[in-house]
Amino acid sequence: MQNNECVFICEQFTEYRENTLSIELKSQVDTHLAACSSCAKVFQELGLVLDKLKQLPTLSTTQEFTNILMARIQHLDQESVLHRMYNSSYTRVAGYAIAAGLIVAIGLNIWIDPVSLSNPDRSPGYAVQQQSNQIPQSKSFAGQIDSSSDKTEDSLKIQYKSIDSGSQKLQLVNDSE
Amino acid sequence: MTQVNLKTDEELIAEFQAGNENAFVELVDRYKDRLINFVYRFLNDMTDAEDLVQETFLKVYKNKHAYREIAKFSTWIYTIAGNLARSELRKRKRRKTYTMSDLSYADNEFTPVDTDKDTEGIVFNSYAGEEILKAIKNLAEPFKTIIILRDIQELSYEDISTILDIPMGTVKSRVNRARLKLQETLSYLRE
Ligand SMILES: [Zn+2]
Numbered sequence: 023m024q025n026n027e028c029v030f031i032c033e034q035f036t037e038y039r040e041n042t043l044s045i046e047l048k049s050q051v052d053t054h055l056a057a058c059s060s061c062a063k064v065f066q067e068l069g070l071v072l073d074k075l076k077q078l079p080t081l082s083t084t085q086e087f088t089n090i091l092m093a094r095i096q097h098l099d100q101e102s103v104l105h106r107m108y109n110s111s112y113t114r115v116a117g118y119a120i121a122a123g124l125i126v127a128i129g130l131n132i133w134i135d136p137v138s139l140s141n142p143d144r145s146p147g148y149a150v151q152q153q154s155n156q157i158p159q160s161k162s163f164a165g166q167i168d169s170s171s172d173k174t175e176d177s178l179k180i181q182y183k184s185i186d187s188g189s190q191k192l193q194l195v196n197d198s199e
Numbered sequence: 200m201t202q203v204n205l206k207t208d209e210e211l212i213a214e215f216q217a218g219n220e221n222a223f224v225e226l227v228d229r230y231k232d233r234l235i236n237f238v239y240r241f242l243n244d245m246t247d248a249e250d251l252v253q254e255t256f257l258k259v260y261k262n263k264h265a266y267r268e269i270a271k272f273s274t275w276i277y278t279i280a281g282n283l284a285r286s287e288l289r290k291r292k293r294r295k296t297y298t299m300s301d302l303s304y305a306d307n308e309f310t311p312v313d314t315d316k317d318t319e320g321i322v323f324n325s326y327a328g329e330e331i332l333k334a335i336k337n338l339a340e341p342f343k344t345i346i347i348l349r350d351i352q353e354l355s356y357e358d359i360s361t362i363l364d365i366p367m368g369t370v371k372s373r374v375n376r377a378r379l380k381l382q383e384t385l386s387y388l389r390e
Contacts, residue, residue, distance in 0.1 A: 034375075077328070078332075080236060082232050083231045
């Protein structure tokens with residue numbers, strides 16, 4: 023029957039076997055094992071357990087293991103290339119969208135800018151510059167004219183809308199006052 | 200013998216980090232069998248174990264730059280494999296429902312006997328062998344891990360301490376407790 027000392031002695035077995043206990047502790051275990059058949063049995067069985075663990079068969083991976091792994095890696099690399107390509111075209115599209123947005127915003131700003139409105143001599147210059155920036159990819163001259171005239175019309179519509187919404191805002195502010 | 204065989208694991212991973220894929224293949228050759236012996240003891244299924252070792256190497260491949268030379272390559276790869284094995288065991292536990300009557304022992308430190316097909320039984324079917332395999336399977340996960348690392352993989356206390364991120368003293372006491380648990384289980388099985 024095991025008691026508290028037995029529990030303590032059993033806790034020392036690994037280090038006792040590896041001979042890393044202090045001299046005092048080692049002699050305490052020796053003395054206990056000589057007197058306690060229960061602990062002596064546990065210690066002996068522990069030795070058998072360790073022997074059995076050492077005898078466990080060594081397993082090997084299948085012959086195709088490395089080939090399968092490298093094929094998976096190749097697939098992974100291809101996927102990541104596609105992913106990068108997708109990401110870069112996505113980024114490009116997003117970039118175009120932001121650029122177009124900026125051009126529209128700048129255009130709007132010019133049209134509703136009081137300085138340019140009150141000084142019409144300055145605005146056409148700006149407008150022409152903006153328009154030429156908007157259509158750098160047009161291949162035919164006719165196309166340029168068409169698209170630029172369309173854009174001017176659109177810009178005018180937007181200009182009126184902006185002024186309308188501006189007065190609405192003002193009105194709201196007045197109301198709240 | 201090619202020159203690559205003379206290099207340390209740490210030299211190989213450094214070469215792989217620099218873009219040499221042959222160094223990676225050499226590391227695979229060095230570790231695939233060690234890892235299958237490690238992982239199989241958790242999963243007890245050869246197909247699952249191979250899949251998990253593949254996952255381990257894929258992680259090494261994808262995260263090669265996460266390795267820092269302050270640690271040994273072996274402890275790094277064992278940590279990855281051990282984490283994957285433990286998370287696989289947790290997944291399995293969630294998939295299966297157990298009642299306490301499924302347990303062979305009235306001891307909550309034991310995990311249920313795995314009913315998956317035992318490939319190893321074919322090559323290791325002596326009664327004594329089966330006994331110890333059954334006993335390992337029934338060990339609670341922390342004890343099982345420590346027995347596998349120390350008594351089957353024969354890693355040093357220091358390496359185990361790094362892999363499990365626990366102090367050396369804890370490693371030693373856990374090894375002792377795990378062995379006692381194993382001995383207790385085996386003597387229970389014999390009775
Ligand atoms: Zn005793």
